[in-house]
Amino acid sequence: MADALKIGVAGLGTVGASLVRIISERHENLATACGRAITVTAVSARDRTKDRGIDVTSATWYDDPAAMAREGDIDVLVELIGGASGAAKDAVNAALERGIHVVTANKALLAEDGVALAALAEEKGVLLNFEAAVAGGIPVIKAVRESLTGNTMTRVYGIMNGTCNYILTRMEKEGLSFEDCLKEAQRLGYAEADPSFDINGNDTAHKLAILTSLAFGCEISCDDIYLEGISNITQDDIRAAAELGYRIKLLGVAQRTGGGIEQRVHPTMVPHDTVIAQVDGVTNAVAIESDILGDLLMVGPGAGGDATASAVLGDIADIAKSRPGAQTVPALGRPAKSLEPYKRARMRSHEGGYFIRMRVADRIGVIAAIARRMADNQISLESIVQHSANGERDAPTKTIIMVTHATTELSIRNAVKAMESDGYIVGKPQVIRIEKP
Known part of the structure; x- marks a missing residue:
């Protein structure tokens, strides 16, 4: 020996x-x-x-x-x-x-x-x-670096932060607020005393940058990642997602496009019947899409x-x-x-469906104005639902929830900006991307 x-x-x-x-x-x-x-x-x-x-x-x-x-x-x-x-x-x-x-x-x-x-x-x-x-x-590094040699990988994505997944899971299953779930995560040791690195998405971004380099043969670039955390997710979003057949997860997504490589970390709605939607608590999951093997999903303990x-x-x-x-x-x-130099694709070229929730003044013509702004930006709506604020029929504001068909990030941002300039939106609209693995 x-x-x-x-x-x-x-x-x-x-x-x-x-x-x-x-x-x-x-x-x-x-x-x-x-x-x-x-x-x-x-x-x-x-x-x-x-x-x-x-x-x-x-x-x-x-x-x-x-x-x-x-x-x-x-x-x-x-x-x-x-x-x-x-x-x-x-x-x-x-x-x-x-x-x-x-x-x-x-x-x-x-x-x-x-x-x-x-x-x-x-x-x-x-x-x-x-x-x-x-x-x-989860042995994802060995899988991407060694076991999948010869495959051309087109997309890697997943749940890579147990703290955020724990918080979103408890918000959904127990109806708790983000703040209450965060306090419980800190008490149990799932979140740090200063949780910003986790809940703002930075931890996921670092992991995604490493996976991106391995999957696409490029230099690591953690500064070129579109980043959104989960601190603005509310029970309104959780309930609306459930009604529409989705669950909200913080995903890191990297994909190769004709214009370069796109990396993004943000809350995402995933269909309730997909495997990744069932990954709860502090568990992690990483999915890889490749040409020879096809789709691979690995699930397991992400921390501890x-x-x-x-x-x-x-x-x-x-x-x-x-x-x-x-x-x-x-x-x-x-x-x-x-390693190839990292070439960043324009985030605004991303295509997919979107969930949009906004509070608007309850006055005649608002729905028509929303529809016009969507049409101006070539956005097709899959559904639109109107709720009275706090369930009161005579409330001064209404909540509008829309789900779009596949469109571009640029179109969504332009439409929301135009609606804000019209003056009938109250507060900040919530925009969440929809992924359909």
């Missing part, structure tokens, strides 16, 4: 502690499966005295993870600190410069510097693995210590099974220098 693979773990939070525990508990099985033992020989975290429920007394402790990467008796750095800069970035760079393998769950770092890190890993002849960075325990540690351990096992001198798999599926 080959010499043991020596691991240095930077970050002993929920995921790091789970990883160390699993490696200890399954030491013999891992050695049999990988052909060599996997041993944690070094660790780094901020607090040496914290009880994490694991035994790391046999490992060398480093207060500085970058020092561990530069000097530690390790073959692999496992970076579980998080963040696009600071200690995480320093440690990963130090490890790659030294010529040792890196496993990371850090989607923010990869979204910002993934191409440069991939190039450095290739230069040094080592692996940069990051299965846990996207969709937790054990789920994420499972993905990290899979990456470590791949390294343990590799042999010195063997060809390494490029981190982004192809050599970094051969």
Whole structure:
């Protein structure tokens, strides 16, 4: 049996502690499966005295993870600190410069510097693995990077943030407000004290940018993503969606178009009878459309210590099974220098159906004015429903709910802008895209 693979773990939070525990508990099985033992020989975290429920007394402790990467008796750095800069970035760079393998769950770092890190890993002849960075325990990175080689992928999309999916699920099933669901998510540990990164869509955007690069062979571009969060979703939207046969999910969508690549993250109405509509709670789902295989949907735990540690351990096992001198798999599926420059498609060229909810003054001619603005922009309506505000027949405002046939983003925005200029809309209209997977 080959010499043991020596691991240095930077970050002993929920995921790091789970990883160390699993490696200890399954030491013999891992050695049999990988052909060599996997041993944690070094660790780094901020607090040496914290009880994490694991035994790391046999490992060398480093207060500085970058020092561990530069000097530690390790073959692999496992970076579980998080963040696009600071200690995480320093440690990963130090490890790659030294010529040792890196496993990371850090989607923010990869979204910002993934191409440069991939190039450095290739230069040094080592692996940069990051299965846990996207969709937790779902093995989507390996599927796109390796298993689907030869396929031409046209679209990837999915539910990639458990916090948002949990909130939207509870809003629908229990009739709670967004604010109440967010507080409960924070109490249960599904949302951070500052949840903005999740609920504004940034977390999903980072994951989507990584998947886009792998699927379409282009450079990572997390700054070219149309972004909307879920904080403006109300019970009115949830109920209207249900009445129309839809559920609301926060989706990340990337697709190849004639004008380039379109990336977008936003609340989306999906038909109730589709598989992705049934994905509830903190569960994630990623769908891939390709020419040879067709449509593939992977569903599973998107977060949590054990789920994420499972993905990290899979990456470590791949390294343990590799042999010195063997060809390494490029981190982004192809050599970094051969990645195509990212060409952004105009978001406003997106085509599909739309849900529009607006409050309007209850006066003669409003419905006719709405119909005229829609016709002016070549928008065909599938349905239009009018409700009195708060159920009062004599209320001064009405709620208008429209569902359009396929149209363009530009047409919808122009129509809404024109209606706002007409002066009969009260407040801000709600516009939600409809996806029909």
